[in-house]
Amino acid sequence: MNLRRLPLTREISLAVLVYLYVPVVVLIVYSFNANRTATVWSETSLDWYRKILVNPSIRDATWNSLVLATAAGIGATLLALAAALGMKSRFRGAGLVEAVLNAPLILPEVVVAVATLMLFVGIGIDMGLTAMIPAHIAFCIPFAYLPIKARLEGMNPSLEEAAQDLYANRFVTFRRVTLPLLWPGIMAGFTLAFVTSLDDFLTSFFLSGPGSTTLPVYIFSAIRAGITPEINAISTIMLIVSVALVVTSFLLGKMRR
Amino acid sequence: MSATSPFRRAGLVGPALLVVLILVGVPLGIMAWVSLLGRGATIGVDWQSAPSFANYTKLIWEEDFDGTLLFNPTYLSILWRSVWQAAATTVICVALGLPVALWMSSLSRGARDIAVLLITIPFWTNLLVRNYAWLIILREDGAVSKAANAVWPFGPVQLLYNDAAILIGLVYSFLPFMILPIYAGFEKFDWRLLEAAYDLGANRRRALTRVIVPLAMPGIIAGSMLVFIPSLGSFVTAAILGGGKSMMMGNLIQLQFGQSRNWPFGAAISVVLLALMMLVLMGIAIWKNRQERKT
Numbered sequence: 001m002n003l004r005r006l007p008l009t010r011e012i013s014l015a016v017l018v019y020l021y022v023p024v025v026v027l028i029v030y031s032f033n034a035n036r037t038a039t040v041w042s043e044t045s046l047d048w049y050r051k052i053l054v055n056p057s058i059r060d061a062t063w064n065s066l067v068l069a070t071a072a073g074i075g076a077t078l079l080a081l082a083a084a085l086g087m088k089s090r091f092r093g094a095g096l097v098e099a100v101l102n103a104p105l106i107l108p109e110v111v112v113a114v115a116t117l118m119l120f121v122g123i124g125i126d127m128g129l130t131a132m133i134p135a136h137i138a139f140c141i142p143f144a145y146l147p148i149k150a151r152l153e154g155m156n157p158s159l160e161e162a163a164q165d166l167y168a169n170r171f172v173t174f175r176r177v178t179l180p181l182l183w184p185g186i187m188a189g190f191t192l193a194f195v196t197s198l199d200d201f202l203t204s205f206f207l208s209g210p211g212s213t214t215l216p217v218y219i220f221s222a223i224r225a226g227i228t229p230e231i232n233a234i235s236t237i238m239l240i241v242s243v244a245l246v247v248t249s250f251l252l253g254k255m256r257r
Numbered sequence: 258m259s260a261t262s263p264f265r266r267a268g269l270v271g272p273a274l275l276v277v278l279i280l281v282g283v284p285l286g287i288m289a290w291v292s293l294l295g296r297g298a299t300i301g302v303d304w305q306s307a308p309s310f311a312n313y314t315k316l317i318w319e320e321d322f323d324g325t326l327l328f329n330p331t332y333l334s335i336l337w338r339s340v341w342q343a344a345a346t347t348v349i350c351v352a353l354g355l356p357v358a359l360w361m362s363s364l365s366r367g368a369r370d371i372a373v374l375l376i377t378i379p380f381w382t383n384l385l386v387r388n389y390a391w392l393i394i395l396r397e398d399g400a401v402s403k404a405a406n407a408v409w410p411f412g413p414v415q416l417l418y419n420d421a422a423i424l425i426g427l428v429y430s431f432l433p434f435m436i437l438p439i440y441a442g443f444e445k446f447d448w449r450l451l452e453a454a455y456d457l458g459a460n461r462r463r464a465l466t467r468v469i470v471p472l473a474m475p476g477i478i479a480g481s482m483l484v485f486i487p488s489l490g491s492f493v494t495a496a497i498l499g500g501g502k503s504m505m506m507g508n509l510i511q512l513q514f515g516q517s518r519n520w521p522f523g524a525a526i527s528v529v530l531l532a533l534m535m536l537v538l539m540g541i542a543i544w545k546n547r548q549e550r551k552t
Contacts, residue, residue, distance in 0.1 A: 007461070013360040016353050016432070020379045023390030023429070030393060079273035086269025097270060100277055107281065108490025108534065110507040111527040114514050115284030118291060118524070121301060138280035141273055199383045202492060206514065216385055223389050223497060227396060235386040246381040 024239070031232035048233035058234065060211075061218040065198055068129060068214060072136035073144075073194035079137070080144035080189055081182075084152050102146075104139035112139070113206040120207070127209035135207055136197045143196045144189035147249070151185025184252045191249035195242055285531075292524035302520050312525035332509070336529070339506040342420065343488035346427040347435075350484045351477055353428075354435035358476070359469065361436075362443035369444075373437070380433040388426050388497040395422055395498070418500030426494035434483035439476035446472055474548075482541055486534055506530050 034045035052058050083101060087094060104112065113135075120131050159181065163173040201216035208217055215238065222231050292313070295306035316336070319329035361372045379387065394401055395416040405414045416422060454464050492507030499508070506526060513523025 009356040009360040009363075012353065012356040016357050017375060019429070020376070020432070023387065023394060024379055024382065026394055027386065027390040079276060082269045083273035086266045086271075089266075091263075091266065097274060100282070101273060103277060104281060106486060106534075106538075107285075108487070108507065108530055110490060110492045110510050111288070111530055112281055112284065114510060114520075114523060114527060115288040116280060117514065118287050118302070118520065119280075119284040122287065134276070134280055138276050141277060145273070195381070201383075201385055216383060219383075219385050219389075220493075220496075223385070223392065227389075227393060231389060232393075235383070235389060239382045239386060242381050242383060243378055246377075 027232055027239075028236050031229055031236045033229050033232075036228070048229045049237075052230060052233050052237075055230075057213070058215070058218065061213045061215045064129065064208075064212055065215040068132055068136060068204070069194045069198040071129075071133045072140050072197035073190050075133070075137040076140035076193040076197075077144045077148075077186060077190040080141050080148055080193075081186060083141075084145055084148040085178075087149065088152060102142045105142045109139070109202045113203045116203070117206045127207055128212040131207040131209070132204055132212065132214075135203050136200065139200075139203065140193035140196050144193040147188040147192060148182065148185045151182055151188075155181055188249045188252040191245050191252065195245045195249070199238075199242060288524045288527055291521050292528050294521050296519045296521050299518075312522045313529075315522060316525065316529065332526075335504050335509050336506060338420065338503065339489055339530075340533070342423055342427060342505060343485050345424055346431060346488045347481050347485045349424070349428050350432050350435035350480065353432060354439050354480060355470075355473055355477070357436050358439035358443055358473070361440050362446075373440070376433050376436050379429075384430060384493050385497070387430060388494050391422070391426050391429065392417065392497055395425075417498065418502055420499075420503050422498040423495050423503055423505070426498045427488050427491060430491070430494060431484045431487060434487075435477075435480035438479040438483065439473050442473055442476035478541060478545065482538070485537060489534060489537075490530055 031048055032044050032046070033041055034047060035042040080101075087098065116131075116135050117127075120127070125131050155178075160173055160177055163177045168176065199216065200214075201220060204214045204217050205220065208214060215234070219231060219234060219238075222228070222234075290308075291302050293308035293310065295303040295309075295311070297303045314326075316332045317329065318326040321327050357376070361369055361376075364372060393399065396402065397415070397417065402414065402416050405416060451464060451468050454468050459467065490507055491505060492511060495503060495505040495508050496511075499505070504512075506529075510523050510526050510530070513519045513526065517523075
């Protein structure tokens, strides 16, 4: 008898796994349904995938999402990398600084989004990518910061010391020793920031202007208009992309130190 | 690279810190100020208006035509719904998360990693997509509704656009946040202690209440924070599965910045939401302190 197996733990766990995966499976299955109403199954078809490929508003929204996620991912990763390097040695107030950097993780997004909206309207920044990019960078910082910080903490400091003993200056040490060792953490951080921005709905919902709709904002308005297999098809693609990116980030994080 | 000089450090940490302060801190400050002002004529805020707590009293009382204050339960009911939905979500997540975490920790090494991956994958799919999936399952002409109506003898069953639908969606959105911290606590545990408990004559009930639950407590607390706070501030779930009838605070805030065009009132609700969140965080911190002093 396995002592940890209390009665029902296994049954509950299997039920939870079913609960977690049934919606995902239903979503994917219905994206291959030929029937427009999405309620009755008629036959298997790829029509909806074909339709979303030629739909210009989806194409534009995808492009906007990718531009935004790339800009936010790069911006947040650079800022987070510098911050993580600066936070390497302990100092007074380090805890407070870290709390501020990670604040976007716990603050309700709807509150931060409307507050940012008020700031931008107040100082006269037009809604659109110019408003969304800085806002996305801000809330992506902790997602890039945490993996980089973790990698940095797991690094052996004697390697950098050895480089300096061998007369490498600070820049050379950073370029030839620190950066290569840190690289998997940086890539993991970038991927997480990229996915977070790509998946974001609320901030973009409040800050997007005409012509700068992102894919999640498009999906939300489509859901409001009614259930269609088209939404299932876009959702399925987004699901695959997110999972692929997160698994990549996970593997990068696990890479040999 | 030995000790970093304060100037170097400021140069490295400064930019990220400034970005977060300017784009998160400053807006929250502006919001607190706006919550005291009057609404603008067309949109936004009347910056010239005298600050008052009118937007906060509006949450409870409504001014009648002749100026008398009448109790108005509309907004309070939404606040109350947010709090109990978040609380119910947290309780259900504990009830499901504890057995799952326990089961995961009883698996072999390789199977554990797979189980962790299986629990996390749905969580990484888009929040909109996850809630939309439940919209498909629970919709009126779907198989589940038909089955429910066939079984239920008292009139038609409506599965969507009610509090139960929101609860299902919230639990679905945040369950991994509960399972993983509890599991993390079990993973490091020396299970021979449980064996010892059994050897010393503990039955399963006692083993559960005396060994497993205390062991899971830090994970349950951490998980409750990670589930309660985002549930309280959630927008997407109620927007999709609540269908405008069952609103939560997040939806009420959005409404003020959308159709209602009453930014100062929206700002006041946001401040209340932040205050509720702070209260919960402080409560947990105090509780934790007391627990630590006990041991």
